[in-house]
Amino acid sequence: MNLPGIAMLLASLLVTGCASMPETQMARRVDPGQAPALRTGEVLIYGRILFIENGASKAPYGLGKPLWSVITRQPVVAPQADGAGPQPPRRRNIPFLSTRKDGVFAYAIPAGHYEMGGLVPFYYTPFIEPALEFDASEAGRAYCLGDLEVDYDASSWLGGLWGNYITHLNHVEVIDRCDGLAGQVLVDATAAPPAKKALLSRIYGRIPGFSGQFVPPPIHR
């Protein structure tokens, strides 16, 4: 393609909304035994993701560890870097979140009101959209999001070489086991930020389902 063509394509992408794409930030994982030192404006989120695949718990996880992301419900203004001009508000996307082998996760992220984005066992398709949100707006706190249990049917062929397909989302449930969970995450209670519950709750008007362009072939459904 020649130069005007490329310019036009870029212009069309900008006009059609790429300019308002979310801003991507990375979360800091808090490992077991590590004192969760939070930076200004950050919170600690923790909880557990438990996949039930074909009626059996998938934890402790091997290859099919949960992969998920969070994105702010509303656009937020990013803190200004030195010398940078004012930035327009954009949604904040935090991708590549996962869990430990037992399904427990703990991350330091900027405070905010988030929704859970695509959730999937690694190397599976399509993405599960659990339609869940949590409010962790008070900086300097630790928020327990609860235990998220996701029950699904899946099919694998040739040991997963032809793909691992989630064929049916059976049930999504959030269970409050925060009291037991805090001990597993916040090892040093004196160094930990004050804990609060912010259980994942269903987003008004949204129903859990799938997303992504890859749908299981008919034989798997």
Added chain:
Amino acid sequence: MDKRARRPRVLVILLVALALLSGCVTTPPAPALPPGPVAVVPARHPPQADFNVYALGKGAAAGELGGQGAATGAAAGALLPVEMGPIGIAAYPIIAPFTILAGIVVGGTIGASYGAMHGLPADQAAQVRALVDQAVNRIGVHEQVASRVVARAQALGVPASLEAQGGPGSGAEKLDYAALRPAYRGVLELAVEKLGMAARKGDPPRIALEMKLRARVVPLGEGGIAGEQQLAWSGKPHPLGAWRTGGADMLAAEFEQGYDTLAQYVWETVVAPCGAGQAKAGCAPK
């Protein structure tokens, strides 16, 4: 082709892509009730029993999935020579019959064996059928959802009343509700169209109660958007043994959860949808 002649074509393609991306192609608007008094009308016909393929039993599941697998295999077989490149395309008439045949055999065999593996044994399939019959014959499935929607509306000050007698007597009947025009601005017709027990994978196999509901909006004057919305609920899967020991109480508890969830979905998506995270009038407080 001349380079200059090719440019307008590139331009047209870009413009079409731009138009598509920028929203010229839109989905039809979701059904919406007009402001003012609303009649919530439940259907009067029994729901249709709905099984997923595995709950039909091993033989039926093998047959169904075998047919699907053969069709998929045939399609893949027909495309395979094209994917082989110029040689495959040139020799298509020679290669294609073999690849299609291979696709039918392989796809059909995989599908049939898959159905036979995962389908319920005959005795379990019969037990599931008995559970479905018990579920379908429950009285007032539609009214249960409708009354919950009305209760939610009244609790939040939205004028809604249950009109239990005026609903459609069959799934195909489309009423215009002209008789309700003097009293209401719109009608919300609710019909649990399908109800069944779906077999889910597991060892032992698990069974879940499922309901599929159609919410139809009929504006009776100005305002509102006529249309239908399909909503589905799937309960937590339980082993067949648990259903047997749980008996009627377990079935009733699952139904209660289904009614509540479907009423909530109807409320949030049809009666009081909140757009783009902003609460509109009538939206439930978060």
